[in-house]
Each structure stands twice: as C-alpha cells, then as structure tokens.
Amino acid sequence: MGGIVPAGNSQTYVELRGVTKRFGGTVALDHVDITVRAGTVHALVGENGAGKSTAGKILAGVLTPDAGRLLLRGAETAFRSPRAALDKGITMVAQELSLVPSRSVLENVFLGIESHRGPFVLEAADRFAGLTEEYGIGLAPDAIVGRLPVAEQQKVEILRALARRAELIVMDEPTARLTSEQAETLRRTVRSLAGRGVTVVYVSHFLDEVLAVADDVTILRDGRVIRSGPAAGETRRSLIEGIVGRTIEAAFPPRRPPAPSAPVVLQVRALSRAGSFEDVGFAVRAGEIVTLAGLVGSGRSEVLRCIFGADRASGGSMALDGEPYEPRSPRRAIRGGVAMVPESRKTHGLLPRRSVRENVTLPHLGRFVTAGGFVRTGGEWVEAGRVTAAVGLTGATIASPMAELSGGNQQKSLFARWLVGHPRLFLADEPTRGVDVGAKRGIYDVLVGLAAEGMAVLVVSSELEEVLGLAHRILVMRGGRLVGELDGAVATRTEVMELAFGAAA
Ligand SMILES: Nc1ncnc2c1ncn2[C@@H]1O[C@H](COP(=O)(O)OP(=O)(O)OP(=O)(O)O)[C@@H](O)[C@H]1O
Numbered sequence: 001m002g003g004i005v006p007a008g009n010s011q012t013y014v015e016l017r018g019v020t021k022r023f024g025g026t027v028a029l030d031h032v033d034i035t036v037r038a039g040t041v042h043a044l045v046g047e048n049g050a051g052k053s054t055a056g057k058i059l060a061g062v063l064t065p066d067a068g069r070l071l072l073r074g075a076e077t078a079f080r081s082p083r084a085a086l087d088k089g090i091t092m093v094a095q096e097l098s099l100v101p102s103r104s105v106l107e108n109v110f111l112g113i114e115s116h117r118g119p120f121v122l123e124a125a126d127r128f129a130g131l132t133e134e135y136g137i138g139l140a141p142d143a144i145v146g147r148l149p150v151a152e153q154q155k156v157e158i159l160r161a162l163a164r165r166a167e168l169i170v171m172d173e174p175t176a177r178l179t180s181e182q183a184e185t186l187r188r189t190v191r192s193l194a195g196r197g198v199t200v201v202y203v204s205h206f207l208d209e210v211l212a213v214a215d216d217v218t219i220l221r222d223g224r225v226i227r228s229g230p231a232a233g234e235t236r237r238s239l240i241e242g243i244v245g246r247t248i249e250a251a252f253p254p255r256r257p258p259a260p261s262a263p264v265v266l267q268v269r270a271l272s273r274a275g276s277f278e279d280v281g282f283a284v285r286a287g288e289i290v291t292l293a294g295l296v297g298s299g300r301s302e303v304l305r306c307i308f309g310a311d312r313a314s315g316g317s318m319a320l321d322g323e324p325y326e327p328r329s330p331r332r333a334i335r336g337g338v339a340m341v342p343e344s345r346k347t348h349g350l351l352p353r354r355s356v357r358e359n360v361t362l363p364h365l366g367r368f369v370t371a372g373g374f375v376r377t378g379g380e381w382v383e384a385g386r387v388t389a390a391v392g393l394t395g396a397t398i399a400s401p402m403a404e405l406s407g408g409n410q411q412k413s414l415f416a417r418w419l420v421g422h423p424r425l426f427l428a429d430e431p432t433r434g435v436d437v438g439a440k441r442g443i444y445d446v447l448v449g450l451a452a453e454g455m456a457v458l459v460v461s462s463e464l465e466e467v468l469g470l471a472h473r474i475l476v477m478r479g480g481r482l483v484g485e486l487d488g489a490v491a492t493r494t495e496v497m498e499l500a501f502g503a504a505a
C-alpha cells in the first residue's frame with residue numbers, strides 16, 4: 001500500500017483498491033488490491049472461479065465494481081463501459097474471441113474506428129502496415145479472419161487493440177487454445193509489447209508460462225488476493241501452493257497397470273483416412289490409459305475423430321470388445337459405449353441459459369425417459385450429481401445456469417457430460433486445456449479412476465508432462481503415421497520428442 005517503490009521500478013499504471021464484486025450470492029472479488037506497473041506483464045493466476053476474469057473485466061470496463069476504487073496513474077476513475085475504458089487506453093482480449101469471421105484481417109482491425117476522412121482503405125492499409133511494423137506482428141491484411149487458425153485470430157485481436165491505441169491490454173487465457181509453438185510466439189509478442197511500453201494483464205493457468213512471461217504475479221483465491229509481487233520471487237511450487245492453498249504432493253495420481261489378463265476393448269487395424277493419417281494400428285485394453293502424443297497436425301485428433309464416428313475412415317478396420325466396430329456417427333458410437341471429450345470444448349454444444357444439470361444430461365436424455373415419454377428428473381439429478389462431483393465441480397451448484405460459471409468450470413461440466421452412463425471406451429482430446437492446476441489433478445484422478453473401473457482410456461495431449469505422467473503406454477504420431485510406442489512408466493521427455501520430431505537432429 002503506497003510503500004517504497006524500489007529504484008528502477010516502472011510507474012504504477014492502474015490500481016484496484018478494495019474492489020469488491022458480487023454476483024447474487026457469489027462474492028467474485030472481495031476487497032481486492034492489485035497494482036499494475038506501466039510497461040510490465042502482470043499475471044493473474046488462481047483456480048477456476050477465483051475471480052481472474054472478473055478482475056480483468058473490471059479493469060477493462062466490462063464490469064463495474066460494487067465497492068472499491070480504480071486509480072489510473074494515481075487518479076481515481078470509473079469506467080461505465082468498455083468504450084470508456086478504451087478511451088483511457090484499456091481494453092481486453094476476452095477468453096472467447098470476438099472477431100467477425102467473414103471479414104478480412106484489415107477490416108477486423110479497424111472495424112468501428114473507420115475514419116470518415118479520406119479513402120478508408122488506403123489509409124487503413126497504411127496504418128496496418130505501420131502497426132505490424134511497429135509491434136513486430138506479421139499478418140496478411142486481406143486474409144479472411146474465419147479461415148485463420150486461432151493463433152492468427154488472436155494476433156488480429158491484439159492488433160485491433162493496438163489500433164485503438166490501447167496502453168493496457170487484458171489477455172484472458174490467450175494461450176488456452178494454442179499449440180505449444182503458437183503459445184511460444186504469443187509469449188514473444190507479449191514480451192515485445194511490454195518492451196514497447198504496452199502494459200499487459202495476463203490471465204493463465206500455465207504456470208511455467210506465467211513464470212516465463214510475467215514481471216509481476218497476483219495470486220487470487222476465492223476472490224481474495226493471496227499475494228502480489230515479482231514473478232522472479234515465485235516458483236512453480238510456490239505458485240501452486242498459493243493457488244490451491246496447500247501443497248499438491250504429486251501432479252499425477254499413481255498408475256496401477258492393467259491386469260495382464262485385461263481384455264482388449266479397442267482394436268484399431270491399419271486405419272487410414274485419406275489426407276489425415278495412414279496405416280494406424282494399436283489396441284487399448286480395459287483399465288489402460290494410452291496417450292497419443294505428437295506435434296499438432298500429426299493426425300492424433302483425426303484418429304480420435306474416426307474412432308468416435310465423427311469422421312469416416314477410408315481404410316482399415318476397428319473392433320470394440322472383439323466385435324467389428326464401424327461407427328457411422330457419434331450418436332452410434334455413444335450408443336456403443338464410446339464417449340469423447342472433444343477439443344476446444346468451450347465452443348461446442350453449450351447451452352448458456354440452461355442449468356449445469358441440463359447441459360450435462362442433454363445428450364443422454366434417452367436414458368432418463370420413462371415408458372410414457374416423460375423425463376425422470378430424479379434419475380437425471382442423481383446422475384448429474386454423480387458426474388459433476390466426479391470432475392470436482394465445487395462452488396457452482398448444478399442448478400446454476402451455465403453462463404454463470406467461470407470458464408474453467410464450464411469446461412469441467414462438459415467433461416462431466418461424457419461420464420454419464422459409464423462408457424466402455426473413453427476418448428479425450430486435450431482434456432485439461434484451460435483448467436487450473438488443482439482441477440487438472442482432479443481430471444487426472446477421474447481418468448485414472450475410469451481406468452481403474454475397467455474402462456479403456458485414450459487421450460490426445462500436447463502437454464508432455466501429461467503424456468508422461470498419465471499414460472500406461474504412449475503412442476507417438478508423426479506426419480499421419482504411428483512412429484513409436486513407449487512404456488509410460490519409464491519413457492522420458494527426450495524419447496517422446498525425438499519420435500515426434502523425427503530422428504534426432
Ligand atoms: N455473470 C456472472 N453471473 C454469476 N456469477 C458469475 C458471473 N461471472 C462470474 N461469476 C462467478 O464469479 C466467480 C469468479 O468468476 P471468474 O470468471 O472471474 O473466475 P476465473 O478466475 O476467471 O475462473 P476460470 O479460470 O475458470 O476462468 C465464479 O464463482 C463465477 O461463477
């Protein structure tokens with residue numbers, strides 16, 4: 001609080017002082033003090049629901065605090081709208097991007113700020129070139145935004161902010177949907193923005209990323225600041241302790257190998273899909289967790305989609321519990337006892353106004369229907385309660401509308417959806433993206449628990465830690481082919497990377 005400013009420190013840009021924000025009975029922020037220094041990257045970390053997005057939204061004028069003060073360069077201020085915040089130089093790149101997919105990069109960058117003087121297109125093209133040059137962000141101005149990969153769309157959002165002369169950009173989980181290479185590029189962009197005097201408030205669940213990119217870190221727990229200070233004073237371990245309020249002994253639950261006699265649940269033989277992958281063969285046994293590792297684009301997700309019936313294979317065959325298995329649609333796969341948590345769940349099939357319970361049981365309503373065609377809500381409640389507890393959904397009651405849950409808790413709900421009705425084969429594509437460290441462990445516990453109950457589990461993951469920590473067996477794909485198999489108990493990072501990248505250079 002207004003203490004001594006160490007020599008060489010940059011000036012305070014914005015401060016939250018005693019900020020409180022409630023949503024009905026939920027206290028999202030409870031007398032929060034945060035000081036963000038100009039030209040620094042300030043990370044906000046905390047569990048799902050800790051209040052990170054809420055704090056970001058208050059800074060960016062998306063939400064107004066119920067109590068407390070906001071100081072901008074020492075002067076008290078209040079933002080009644082995002083527009084008002086932007087006028088003072090603050091804006092937000094949200095957890096969900098908000099671009100117009102059918103328009104070009106150029107149009108999206110300047111949308112809403114078209115000049116009324118002179119020929120817009122020429123002027124915009126000049127300004128665009130100036131911006132990309134100044135901030136070192138390369139993008140083709142005429143590309144259609146909807147056709148760009150997420151990583152590029154994010155750059156568009158950042159340029160959009162810069163075009164509006166933003167001095168502080170709040171980035172809410174900017175790397176949650178990026179590959180590790182894309183995330184690295186974004187981190188470089190963020191550092192270079194800070195180097196050019198732009199202040200960045202950076203929300204992330206990736207603690208190594210936070211330690212690499214941030215100057216300062218604020219840890220939030222249950223809407224309160226646990227501590228706030230230089231990132232250099234934190235370690236992965238100290239952050240985890242601060243975030244969850246206890247030490248997590250191990251990131252992964254112990255693995256019990258499947259019994260030698262465990263039957264094969266899924267057998268994949270010479271499976272191919274033209275243009276995606278070729279000649280992929282492997283088996284997953286009951287009680288076994290197999291991870292599919294490899295670089296993004298190596299065909300892992302595509303294999304999963306074929307097994308789930310979302311895409312059709314062009315060659316090869318599969319068997320489920322020894323029976324020929326030719327899923328023609330996800331619906332049939334589900335009926336056959338296959339469940340899949342798809343990638344980028346946030347955008348998939350979520351009904352924001354409906355309750356968590358309804359969202360969880362929606363694809364399974366058939367299970368809860370009586371002979372007369374009525375939904376047996378009793379059974380539905382019990383099952384929804386079971387599966388949401390299994391993924392560690394706390395705080396949010398299962399009766400709350402989905403829209404009121406924090407981003408990570410929405411993900412957990414959608415994960416829970418696929419636990420309804422005890423599937424035989426559980427497929428998951430990047431199951432812990434955007435989920436906090438405590439909840440990650442929760443999801444690992446769920447996967448290990450499912451395997452222990454005799455389910456066959458097949459996981460695509462780009463997080464090496466996860467691949468190594470979770471799997472009984474690791475399959476590595478490269479360029480659409482299966483290039484190796486490793487024993488999860490003894491495999492090393494290097495072995496996985498060498499297989500993923502090809503022969504050691
Ligand atoms: N519009 C809203 N209506 C009701 N409750 C809300 C609303 N927005 C947030 N909350 C609640 O406020 C708390 C803080 O949510 P917030 O989104 O800030 O969490 P977060 O730290 O960003 O979590 P995550 O890591 O999951 O994104 C949560 O309990 C959440 O359910």
Ligand SMILES: [Mg+2]
Pocket residue numbers: 052053054095172406407408
């Ligand atoms: Mg959030």
